[in-house]
Amino acid sequence: MCLAIPGRILEINGNIAKTDFxxxxxxxxxxxxxxxxxxxxxxxxxxxxxxxxxxxxxxKTIKMFKDLLKISA
Amino acid sequence: xxxFKDPQLANRIIDELRKMNLNxxxxxxxxxxxxTLIKSGLNSVFEKLGVEIRQGPGCPICVxxxxxxxxxxxxAEHGLTLTVFGDAMRVTGFxxxxxxxxxxxxxxxxxxxxxxxxxxxxxxxxxxVVFLAIGFETTAPATASTLIHGVPxxxxxxxxxxxxxxxxxxxxSLGEIRLDGLIQPGHVSVITGLSPYYALLKKYNIPQVxxxxxxxxxLLAVYSLSKQIIACSPKVENEYTRAxxxxxxxxxxxxxxxxxxxxxVVWRGFPVIKxxxxxxxxxFKDKDARIVFADFLKDVDTQHYEEPKGxxxxxxxxGLVDSFDCPLFGNKCTPEHPVGPxxxxxxxxxxxxxxxxxGKKLKx
Ligand code: SF4
Ligand code: SF4
Numbered sequence: 001m002c003l004a005i006p007g008r009i010l011e012i013n014g015n016i017a018k019t020d021f022x023x024x025x026x027x028x029x030x031x032x033x034x035x036x037x038x039x040x041x042x043x044x045x046x047x048x049x050x051x052x053x054x055x056x057x058x059x060k061t062i063k064m065f066k067d068l069l070k071i072s073a
Numbered sequence: 074x075x076x077f078k079d080p081q082l083a084n085r086i087i088d089e090l091r092k093m094n095l096n097x098x099x100x101x102x103x104x105x106x107x108x109t110l111i112k113s114g115l116n117s118v119f120e121k122l123g124v125e126i127r128q129g130p131g132c133p134i135c136v137x138x139x140x141x142x143x144x145x146x147x148x149a150e151h152g153l154t155l156t157v158f159g160d161a162m163r164v165t166g167f168x169x170x171x172x173x174x175x176x177x178x179x180x181x182x183x184x185x186x187x188x189x190x191x192x193x194x195x196x197x198x199x200x201x202v203v204f205l206a207i208g209f210e211t212t213a214p215a216t217a218s219t220l221i222h223g224v225p226x227x228x229x230x231x232x233x234x235x236x237x238x239x240x241x242x243x244x245x246s247l248g249e250i251r252l253d254g255l256i257q258p259g260h261v262s263v264i265t266g267l268s269p270y271y272a273l274l275k276k277y278n279i280p281q282v283x284x285x286x287x288x289x290x291x292l293l294a295v296y297s298l299s300k301q302i303i304a305c306s307p308k309v310e311n312e313y314t315r316a317x318x319x320x321x322x323x324x325x326x327x328x329x330x331x332x333x334x335x336x337x338v339v340w341r342g343f344p345v346i347k348x349x350x351x352x353x354x355x356x357f358k359d360k361d362a363r364i365v366f367a368d369f370l371k372d373v374d375t376q377h378y379e380e381p382k383g384x385x386x387x388x389x390x391x392g393l394v395d396s397f398d399c400p401l402f403g404n405k406c407t408p409e410h411p412v413g414p415x416x417x418x419x420x421x422x423x424x425x426x427x428x429x430x431x432g433k434k435l436k437x
Contacts, residue, residue: 015222030186030188030215030218032218032222033214033215033218033322033324033325033328034322034324043260043263043316045211045212045215045260046158046185046186046187046208046211046212046215047185047186047187047188047189047215048186048187048212048214048215048218050211050214050260050263050264050322050325051263051316051317051322053315053316054314054315054316055315057314057315058315060314061293061312061314061315064293065082065086065289065293066082
C-alpha cells in the first residue's frame, strides 16, 4: 500500500502536481503537505507528497559514503 | 540525481563489515526496507556477515486487527460504499474479506489515494462513501489534510491510523527478543523527525539509524549500527538526511494534531498499545464513520476472534520468527491463496519472501 517512489514535479496547479515517476509514468500528486516547486524531487505515498528531497543532502551522503571508505580502507 | 546503487561502493562496505566479525541481530520496521533487502539479495549477504535482520511490525496492513476489517465489512453490508487500498481487500475480518463482501454484492471499491475516494463521493452524491484509512504517520497526514481542506457531505472516515513509535516502545518493553539495533523507517521519520528515537534511546539505550531505501542506504545503516554496537555507544544517527530533518514535516504534524487524538488500541500480534491509535477529534465527529454509523457497528463482536489455524503472523510481527519458520509458508499459504495478512500485503514479510524466493530459502 505504501511502497514509495520518488518523482519529479512537472507542473503545479493549486494542491495538485503533475509528477514524473520515470519510465513514462506521470501521475497527479497532492502536494498540500509540502512546499514544493516545479523541478523538485518528492517522495510520494498513496497519492500525497510527504517530503521534498534535498539535493545538497543527497550529495553530502554520497560524499560521506566515500569519505568513510577512504578512512577505513 | 541520486547515486545510491553504486556496486563498487557497496562491495567496499561489505568488505568493511566482514572485517568486523559480526554476530548481531537487527530489526527494521518497514515494508519498503524488507523489499530492498530481499530484492537486492542483501539479506543473504548480511546473513553471511553475521548480521540477522528481522522485519517487525512494519506493515500497516499486517498490524490492522481483524475487528477493524470486520467493521469495514459491516458498513459495506449495510449498504455504504466502502473505499479501500487494494492490499486491505484480502485480509480477513472474522470470517471473510472485503473481497468476499464485494463478491456477495457489496459496493467496495479499490482506491490508490484518499483523493480517489473523495472523488467517488463527489460523483455519487446519493451514496454514503466511507474511506477505510489505514497507515502510520506516512498516510495519516494525507487523511488529515483532506479533512481540513474540506470533503463532500456524504464522505466519512473509518480511521485505522496508528502512531508508529509506541509500537517499537512496546516491542522493546516486551523483551521477548534480543535486538542489538534498530534500522528506523525512513518514511515515518520524514514526518516524525528524530524526537521519538531519542526517547527510545533514553529508555532502552539501543543503537538506531534512520535509513533510506536504496541498497547503499541499508548497507550504510548496518555499518553505522555495527560500529555503534562494537563501540558500545548507542546513538541515534540519521543516514537519510536527504529526506529526514531533525524536526520532521511540521505541517504534516500540525494537520495530524488538528484532526487526530491518540487512544489505546490493539495491534495484530500485540496487546493493547497505549496511545497508539489515531481517532478523529470531536471537531470532526460528523465525519467519523464510527460515530455516524455507530448503530451498524454495535453488533461487531470483538470478543471471539481466532487467528487462522497455524498462521504465525503474530510472532512475525513481533520479530520472533521469520516466514520460513511457518509450516504453511509456500504450500498452504501463497500470495494467490494467503492464509494470514503477512502474505496478503505486498509489504508483508511472507509476501515479500515468497515473491523473491518462490517459497524456498535462498542458499547462502
Ligand atoms: S508506511 Fe512507509 S515507512 Fe511505514 S512500512 Fe510503509 S513504506 Fe515503510
Ligand atoms: S506464511 Fe501465511 S500462514 Fe504462515 S505466517 Fe505467513 S501469512 Fe501466516
